[in-house]
Amino acid sequence: MATACVTGASSGIGRSFAEQLAARGYDLIVTGRRLEKLEELERDLAERYGVTTEIRLLELSERNALEDFAAELATREDLGYLVNNAGYGRGESFTEDSFSEHERMLAVHVTAPMRLAHAVAPVMKAAGAGVIVNVSSLASLLSSRSSLMYCATKACLNSFSESLALELGPHGVHVQLLLPGFTHTEFHRDSEVYPGRKRNRFLLRWMPAPQVVRLSLRDIDRGRIICVPGTANKLLQLLARQVPRGLRNKLSSGGISSAFTVDPPTEVAATDAEQVEEEESATREKGTGDRS
Numbered sequence: 001m002a003t004a005c006v007t008g009a010s011s012g013i014g015r016s017f018a019e020q021l022a023a024r025g026y027d028l029i030v031t032g033r034r035l036e037k038l039e040e041l042e043r044d045l046a047e048r049y050g051v052t053t054e055i056r057l058l059e060l061s062e063r064n065a066l067e068d069f070a071a072e073l074a075t076r077e078d079l080g081y082l083v084n085n086a087g088y089g090r091g092e093s094f095t096e097d098s099f100s101e102h103e104r105m106l107a108v109h110v111t112a113p114m115r116l117a118h119a120v121a122p123v124m125k126a127a128g129a130g131v132i133v134n135v136s137s138l139a140s141l142l143s144s145r146s147s148l149m150y151c152a153t154k155a156c157l158n159s160f161s162e163s164l165a166l167e168l169g170p171h172g173v174h175v176q177l178l179l180p181g182f183t184h185t186e187f188h189r190d191s192e193v194y195p196g197r198k199r200n201r202f203l204l205r206w207m208p209a210p211q212v213v214r215l216s217l218r219d220i221d222r223g224r225i226i227c228v229p230g231t232a233n234k235l236l237q238l239l240a241r242q243v244p245r246g247l248r249n250k251l252s253s254g255g256i257s258s259a260f261t262v263d264p265p266t267e268v269a270a271t272d273a274e275q276v277e278e279e280e281s282a283t284r285e286k287g288t289g290d291r292s
């Protein structure tokens with residue numbers, strides 16, 4: 001049985017990746033900083049899917065811990081998936097925050113995904129198969145004075161992911177760059193970048209984490225390198241790429257969090273177009289089977 005590694009699996013998108021990959025028959029290696037959350041996930045996946053989950057409690061910004069974990073993954077010939085999901089946001093400006101905090105964010109968002117990808121890529125190339133998912137953000141396409149380092153580090157991850165896809169693709173290894181928008185996770189609930197209350201507003205649409213992951217896995221099955229889940233997010237991506245940089249910077253100068261004013265509901269249903277797209281996709285792909 002193949003194994004999938006998911007970083008930042010305690011909640012949100014990471015937990016949803018663990019759940020949906022377990023449903024596909026993968027055993028799991030999960031990382032995080034909250035042991036009780038990971039143990040709860042381990043029990044849940046064993047009961048629902050009968051898979052084995054290995055827990056690695058570690059802080060990816062700590063270089064020695066990262067090196068030890070990378071060395072472990074480099075020996076795992078059964079590894080079929082690596083999901084670099086761990087991440088966080090801060091609300092301090094560049095000059096007000098300490099440089100050590102900037103270094104920490106760079107380590108989690110850039111160094112850790114690169115180091116883990118570097119560890120597993122040779123194994124996957126030798127096997128002629130494998131998937132690496134780097135979870136970025138639509139914010140990586142913007143500039144923001146209130147979350148400068150978040151946007152900058154995620155933009156770096158974008159370029160790395162697309163280039164890595166070009167290198168590894170001919171060897172049977174698929175690299176996906178996942179660009180979610182606003183998602184119902186503890187990241188947005190707890191992050192200092194989003195201190196206000198939130199709601200759907202125009203093209204700014206909140207999505208549940210399981211839906212984001214379903215669309216990500218669907219695009220992997222279709223061989224797509226870049227996944228922007230949701231029709232509204234695709235339109236935002238198009239606007240971000242087409243609007244002149246000066247105007248884009250002026251529009252985003254108020255900070256990402258300023259677009260939201262009230263709390264979202266616990267769950268946000270997919271739009272009609274997204275629901276139809278998912279149902280049609282499920283019908284077309286019924287019976288094709290999942291990777292095991």
